[in-house]
Amino acid sequence: MARPLVECVPNFSEGRRQDVIEAIVSPLKNVPGVYLFDYRADADHNRLVISLVGHPEELQNALIASAKIAAQCIDMNVHKGAHPRIGAVDVIPFTPISGITMQQCIELTHGFGARYYKDTGIPVYFYEEAAMREERRKLEVVRKGQYEVLKEAVKNDPSRLPDVGENALHPTAGATVIGARKFLVAFNVNLGTTDVNVAKEIAKTVRASSGGLCHVKGIGLALEDRHMVQVSMNLVDYEKNSMYRVLEMIRMEARRWGVHVVETEVYGMVPAAAMLESSAYYMQTAGFDPDQVIELKLLKKMMEDA
Amino acid sequence: MARPLVECVPNFSEGRRQDVIEAIVSPLKNVPGVYLFDYRADADHNRLVISLVGHPEELQNALIASAKIAAQCIDMNVHKGAHPRIGAVDVIPFTPISGITMQQCIELTHGFGARYYKDTGIPVYFYEEAAMREERRKLEVVRKGQYEVLKEAVKNDPSRLPDVGENALHPTAGATVIGARKFLVAFNVNLGTTDVNVAKEIAKTVRASSGGLCHVKGIGLALEDRHMVQVSMNLVDYEKNSMYRVLEMIRMEARRWGVHVVETEVYGMVPAAAMLESSAYYMQTAGFDPDQVIELKLLKKMMEDA
Numbered sequence: 001m002a003r004p005l006v007e008c009v010p011n012f013s014e015g016r017r018q019d020v021i022e023a024i025v026s027p028l029k030n031v032p033g034v035y036l037f038d039y040r041a042d043a044d045h046n047r048l049v050i051s052l053v054g055h056p057e058e059l060q061n062a063l064i065a066s067a068k069i070a071a072q073c074i075d076m077n078v079h080k081g082a083h084p085r086i087g088a089v090d091v092i093p094f095t096p097i098s099g100i101t102m103q104q105c106i107e108l109t110h111g112f113g114a115r116y117y118k119d120t121g122i123p124v125y126f127y128e129e130a131a132m133r134e135e136r137r138k139l140e141v142v143r144k145g146q147y148e149v150l151k152e153a154v155k156n157d158p159s160r161l162p163d164v165g166e167n168a169l170h171p172t173a174g175a176t177v178i179g180a181r182k183f184l185v186a187f188n189v190n191l192g193t194t195d196v197n198v199a200k201e202i203a204k205t206v207r208a209s210s211g212g213l214c215h216v217k218g219i220g221l222a223l224e225d226r227h228m229v230q231v232s233m234n235l236v237d238y239e240k241n242s243m244y245r246v247l248e249m250i251r252m253e254a255r256r257w258g259v260h261v262v263e264t265e266v267y268g269m270v271p272a273a274a275m276l277e278s279s280a281y282y283m284q285t286a287g288f289d290p291d292q293v294i295e296l297k298l299l300k301k302m303m304e305d306a
Numbered sequence: 307m308a309r310p311l312v313e314c315v316p317n318f319s320e321g322r323r324q325d326v327i328e329a330i331v332s333p334l335k336n337v338p339g340v341y342l343f344d345y346r347a348d349a350d351h352n353r354l355v356i357s358l359v360g361h362p363e364e365l366q367n368a369l370i371a372s373a374k375i376a377a378q379c380i381d382m383n384v385h386k387g388a389h390p391r392i393g394a395v396d397v398i399p400f401t402p403i404s405g406i407t408m409q410q411c412i413e414l415t416h417g418f419g420a421r422y423y424k425d426t427g428i429p430v431y432f433y434e435e436a437a438m439r440e441e442r443r444k445l446e447v448v449r450k451g452q453y454e455v456l457k458e459a460v461k462n463d464p465s466r467l468p469d470v471g472e473n474a475l476h477p478t479a480g481a482t483v484i485g486a487r488k489f490l491v492a493f494n495v496n497l498g499t500t501d502v503n504v505a506k507e508i509a510k511t512v513r514a515s516s517g518g519l520c521h522v523k524g525i526g527l528a529l530e531d532r533h534m535v536q537v538s539m540n541l542v543d544y545e546k547n548s549m550y551r552v553l554e555m556i557r558m559e560a561r562r563w564g565v566h567v568v569e570t571e572v573y574g575m576v577p578a579a580a581m582l583e584s585s586a587y588y589m590q591t592a593g594f595d596p597d598q599v600i601e602l603k604l605l606k607k608m609m610e611d612a
Contacts, residue, residue: 007600035607053604097600183600190592247589263592272578272601275585282588283553286496286569294313294403294489295578298359299605301341 002300003055004100006108007183007269010063010092012048012070013085015041020073021048027065033058037269046081047090051269053097055303060112063092064119071120071173076147084140086147087122087174091139094130094180097271102180106130109180113164116178123154123165127179132163139177147174185235185274186267187243189250193259196222199229202253206231206246213249215241228262238271244278272296308609309361310406312414313489313575316369317396318354318376319385321347326379327354333371339364343575352387353396357575359403361609366418369398370425377426377479382453390446392453393428393480397445400436401489403577408486412436415486419470422484429460429471433485438469445483453480491541491580492573493549495556499565502528505535508559512537512552519555521547534568544577550584578602 014020021041025048028036034054041048052059067089074088094112096105109130117124131137145153151169153160161167162175169175191199199220204210207218215237223230231250235241243266251261272290280288291297320326327347331354334342340360347354358365373395380394400418402411415436423430437443451459457475459466467473468481475481497505505526510516513524521543529536537556541547549572557567578596586594597603 005604035604037603037607053600053607243589261590263590266591266594266598268598269600269603270598272599275582275599278589279581279585283549283584284567284569285572288572292572292574292576293578293581294359294575295605296601297343297575298311298341299601299608301343301359302605302608 002099002303004104005053005097005303006056006059006100006105007095007097008052008054008059008063008092009095010050010052010066011085011090012050012066012074013046013076013079013081013088013090014048014070014074015046015081016043017073023069023073024048024066025050027069028052028062031058031062034062042083044081045083046079047083047085056100056108060108060115063112064116067116067120067122067176071122071170075172076151076169076174077172079147084143084146085174086125086143086150087170087176089120089122089173089176091127091177091179092116093128093178095183096180097183102129102182105180109178113178116176117164120170120173122170122173123162123168123175125175125177126163127177128181130178130180136163139179142177150175182237182239183269183271183274185238185243185270187233187235187246188265188267189231189233189247190223190226190228190262190264191231191250191254191259192262193229193257194222194224194227195257196220196229198254198257198259199231202250203231203233205253206233206249213241213246216246238274239277242277242281243274244281247278308405308606310410311359311403311609312362312365312406312411313401313403314358314360314365314369314398315401316356316358316372316398317391318356318372318380319352319382319387319391319394319396320354320376320380321352321387322349323379329375329379330354330372331356333375334358334368337364337368340368348389350387351389352385353389353391362406362414366414366421369418370422373422373426373428373482377428377476381478382457382475382480383478385453390449390452391480392431392449392456393476393482395426395428395479395482397433397483397485398422399434399485399487401487403489408435408488411486415484419484422482423470426476426479428476428479429468429474429481431481431483432469433483434487436484436486442469445485448483456481488543488545489575489577489580491544491549491576493539493541493552494571494573495537495539495553496529496532496534496568496570497537497556497560497565498568499535499563500528500530500533501563502526502535504560504563504565505537508556509537509539511559512539512555519547519552522552541580544580545583548583548587549580550587553584
């Protein structure tokens with residue numbers, strides 16, 4: 001059996017001091033079982049976003065080590081930045097990649113949150129799939145008013161009490177929002193027209209907020225330099241709303257205006273299963289097993305051996 | 307830079323004695339840098355087929371160790387089996403998977419052949435892309451008359467001299483055919499008719515031997531139990547003749563008879579690039595990088611670290 005793999009994209013409230021950024025990242029580098037894909041600091045946001053994939057145990061250990069460094073180096077009482085935040089370690093979302101169900105990932109998240117508070121003294125709010133109060137599924141509800149408001153509210157507003165911890169934030173590191181969520185696929189469809197209304201109308205037909213597919217968020221916008229328009233989307237559940245289904249629905253709607261799909265864009269990372277599901281549709285492959293893909297089988301073998 | 311990866315599917319002339327089979331496989335198990343995917347022994351063929359993926363250096367070391375065991379345990383003078391063969395280690399084909407070009411794979415094959423003869427005393431014939439004589443590209447030319455004929459012919463027929471070695475086979479292990487070849491994708495398209503002539507006619511339009519696509523081999527056959535017919539193909543260069551192109555060509559030809567594609571089958575392993583190329587066609591993904599696929603990026607990271 002291959003060991004479970006999860007993705008984690010922790011966000012830290014430091015995007016300016018290079019030495020602090022490197023110190024936070026260092027426990028995540030060259031750790032067996034933890035794979036650092038990328039990290040990007042933004043000075044305006046004063047924020048650091050790290051992309052990791054790893055096995056749960058090793059990943060959790062490395063995250064705790066990083067969080068301890070962040071708590072030492074970042075003082076939320078003096079932190080300023082354009083991005084909303086409530087803590088030095090602002091959010092830690094876990095996403096199941098393979099060998100782990102969402103339910104197991106939620107359990108992992110809750111276990112991690114308890115240990116995180118014990119080891120760092122930073123109180124924890126759970127969000128998205130791991131939320132313990134329904135309204136906390138939404139990150140903006142947890143972060144309402146940001147650090148400055150929450151610091152006071154937590155003392156006497158029961159609705160702002162952390163899920164793990166007492167009625168006080170960490171004196172310098174604030175609080176951390178920890179959650180479990182599905183992998184989000186950023187998928188854009190570019191259309192051969194300069195009429196942005198076509199993209200806006202189509203976005204309405206496919207997105208959940210206007211009554212379309214339940215797990216699609218989307219807007220229509222103009223790509224003026226390219227003389228095209230775009231339906232820009234987030235697929236928040238690529239298993240329920242497959243890429244091919246979204247694409248073919250847009251293609252079908254575009255016919256009303258005699259407009260064609262010029263190209264599509266997958267922005268950022270995508271799980272192999274999302275691509276294979278779409279190729280299975282178009283290629284009509286029956287009984288195809290991801291283990292037939294050499295690289296996926298090899299990855300499984302390497303993880304078994306590791 | 308990720309280290310090169312090659313696939314290797316060595317064939318040994320032993321499909322009956324379980325202890326010999328396990329002895330041959332043992333140097334290929336639990337070796338860092340060598341990943342044993344599968345091994346299948348066939349008693350009628352009296353043959354063992356092993357699927358491996360690995361880094362060139364580690365893979366070559368392990369193969370030499372296996373070959374030495376095979377040479378000790380198998381005597382070609384008493385070997386019998388339904389499958390054509392000239393040696394205890396009958397064929398060793400290398401296939402580039404990633405981080406290595408075909409030209410580099412050919413050089414690797416030639417270097418390996420020289421070392422193989424030096425270490426085992428078994429003469430070597432190079433075939434397919436690594437052939438040193440044009441006619442030896444074809445395995446059946448090298449294996450003509452099998453072990454029994456070659457054993458005598460090698461002594462005085464210059465056309466049967468090995469590429470590495472003298473004018474005599476190894477006294478018990480015979481000779482080995484070593485080569486480099488592209489990855490072969492086995493791809494079948496099932497059609498909704500019981501008229502096998504439709505599949506036969508379509509096979510003629512797509513396969514190289516009848517003037518179709520240069521890197522497609524194929525036949526039409528009936529799937530009687532399923533009330534369908536099949537165009538059964540080997541894509542011997544999936545980069546030049548992509549899966550989607552072959553499928554759409556078959557779909558287009560089938561229209562002549564009002565016949566539809568019911569499903570397709572990918573038999574055995576397939577490189578990720580072959581699937582992604584086809585999904586890029588259907589999904590019209592512009593600028594898609596395989597590194598965007600989480601599992602492929604993770605595999606690269608793991609190989610960098612290894």
